[in-house]
Amino acid sequence: MEKDFAQWYTDIVKKAELVDYSSVKGCMIIRPYGYALWENFQRVLDDSLKVMGHENVYMPMFIPESLLQKEKDHVEGFAPEVAWVTQGGSEQLTERLCVRPTSETLFCEHFAKIVQSYNDLPKLYNQWCSVVRWEKTTRPFLRTTEFLWQEGHTIHATAEESEKETIDILNMYASFCEDYLAIPVIKGQKTEKEKFAGATATYTIESLMHDGKALQTGTSHNFGTNFSQAFDIKYADKNGEMQYAHQTSWGITTRTIGAVIMVHGDNNGLVLPPKVAPTQVIIIPIAQHKDGVLNKVQEVQARIAKIARVRLDASNKTPGWKFNEYEMKGVPIRLEVGPKDMENNQVVLVRRDTKEKEFVSMEDLEARIAALLEEVHQSMLERARVSREEKTYTVLTLSELKEIANRKPGFIKAMWCKEASCEEMLKEEAGVTSRCMPFEQEWLSDTCVCCGKPAQTMVYWGKAY
Numbered sequence: 001m002e003k004d005f006a007q008w009y010t011d012i013v014k015k016a017e018l019v020d021y022s023s024v025k026g027c028m029i030i031r032p033y034g035y036a037l038w039e040n041f042q043r044v045l046d047d048s049l050k051v052m053g054h055e056n057v058y059m060p061m062f063i064p065e066s067l068l069q070k071e072k073d074h075v076e077g078f079a080p081e082v083a084w085v086t087q088g089g090s091e092q093l094t095e096r097l098c099v100r101p102t103s104e105t106l107f108c109e110h111f112a113k114i115v116q117s118y119n120d121l122p123k124l125y126n127q128w129c130s131v132v133r134w135e136k137t138t139r140p141f142l143r144t145t146e147f148l149w150q151e152g153h154t155i156h157a158t159a160e161e162s163e164k165e166t167i168d169i170l171n172m173y174a175s176f177c178e179d180y181l182a183i184p185v186i187k188g189q190k191t192e193k194e195k196f197a198g199a200t201a202t203y204t205i206e207s208l209m210h211d212g213k214a215l216q217t218g219t220s221h222n223f224g225t226n227f228s229q230a231f232d233i234k235y236a237d238k239n240g241e242m243q244y245a246h247q248t249s250w251g252i253t254t255r256t257i258g259a260v261i262m263v264h265g266d267n268n269g270l271v272l273p274p275k276v277a278p279t280q281v282i283i284i285p286i287a288q289h290k291d292g293v294l295n296k297v298q299e300v301q302a303r304i305a306k307i308a309r310v311r312l313d314a315s316n317k318t319p320g321w322k323f324n325e326y327e328m329k330g331v332p333i334r335l336e337v338g339p340k341d342m343e344n345n346q347v348v349l350v351r352r353d354t355k356e357k358e359f360v361s362m363e364d365l366e367a368r369i370a371a372l373l374e375e376v377h378q379s380m381l382e383r384a385r386v387s388r389e390e391k392t393y394t395v396l397t398l399s400e401l402k403e404i405a406n407r408k409p410g411f412i413k414a415m416w417c418k419e420a421s422c423e424e425m426l427k428e429e430a431g432v433t434s435r436c437m438p439f440e441q442e443w444l445s446d447t448c449v450c451c452g453k454p455a456q457t458m459v460y461w462g463k464a465y
Helices: 004-015 030-049 072-081 104-114 159-177 226-230 256-265 293-304 319-328 339-343 362-390 398-405 420-430
Strands: 020-021 029-030 063-064 082-089 089-097 123-132 146-156 188-189 201-208 214-224 234-236 242-244 246-253 281-285 311-313 331-336 344-353 359-360 392-394 411-416 433-438 458-464
Touching: 020 458, 030 123, 030 159, 030 339, 082 411, 082 458, 104 123, 104 226, 104 246, 146 433, 159 188, 159 201, 159 214, 201 344, 201 362, 201 392, 201 398, 201 433, 214 226, 214 256, 226 246, 226 458, 246 362, 256 362, 256 420, 281 293, 281 319, 281 392, 293 311, 293 331, 293 339, 293 362, 319 331, 331 339, 331 362, 339 344, 344 362, 359 362, 362 392, 398 411, 398 420, 411 433
Parallel strands: 281 311, 281 331, 392 411
Antiparallel strands: 020 029, 063 089, 082 089, 123 146, 146 246, 188 201, 188 433, 201 214, 214 246, 234 242, 331 344, 344 359, 411 458, 433 458
């Protein structure tokens, strides 16, 4: 990874059997191990959304061109990435159909039909689906032509309610990343240039990869009444007066799997956070041909299955081969049992993240594995946090910013005047984009790092995927 991070990443997604390439450029086949990881992401997020009162729905894959055109900023933002269907069977379509890049227009059309009164609000909807965006440069999970995600779409009576929704969702995403993926994030607001097409405000969580590049890990958008005005979504308030509704949308995608790889992986392969790992404990019998070994590991498997996702590999491959395979796949804990361990009434536990080995008595097995899984998570989170801090720099001048951007990839904290011209200049001259205006502001200086005019806000800048 130190010599060629891009090739290291590609090798991992292939050798760990997460994905395979398909015959369509930019599209990936998500293999069972990769999909099991996504299913665990889904389960956590879906449960969280339902606790918050959201319901799952499903919208069509196709969007009529006339519907997509209703919100000007929205269609302009997505136009370069849209795939079009022009023929059905042997007949030319009278109107082109867009393969959904996102579903705002479909939800708006639906909301306009079902919302009449304040009694109909709020509607808190979410859908799990795939979307298509015709990307020029693709990489598995990080940027693909088709990808999986959840997209939430809600509609509210007031601006205060929609703003609360966007912030609540962003906080939920941040908790998911830190509490389940062991990835620390920066929470903040996108600039006008970087916000979602058609939104009044976009909020984001940004994470930092091993190589110092940033990754937008999740976003939450407040639309205000931009879409409701375009789609004429009105409701009668308590006084019987017609008001435009306020809307939000938000999403997390399979790109988060890429984040897990690039934050935690090492030169031996994946390192998976225990809470989302498809297999949390892999049992490797040692000298399994000897009497009693297979019976003992099966007994151990049954015990562990009550507290963790466990798998037993009793194949005829050598133990060393198995060690390498499950190290590549990032299984958090390896458990070894052989004749000597049986004599000593113990097992051997090996952590994937640190390679540390310990001997645990059979009596303490369940308690120790439960504790160790939590220790591994906390250790991974802290290591990622330290790595991010080591790659975060504070600059006061343009020359400093350029030097850091060229020599030390990472987050660069610098003040900004909020002028789009300065943001564009930093992209052209230093190759960095604004990642976010963090909620936790620091006042580094009184002047913009680019033009020297009075500063308005501190920004995290960086190179990004």
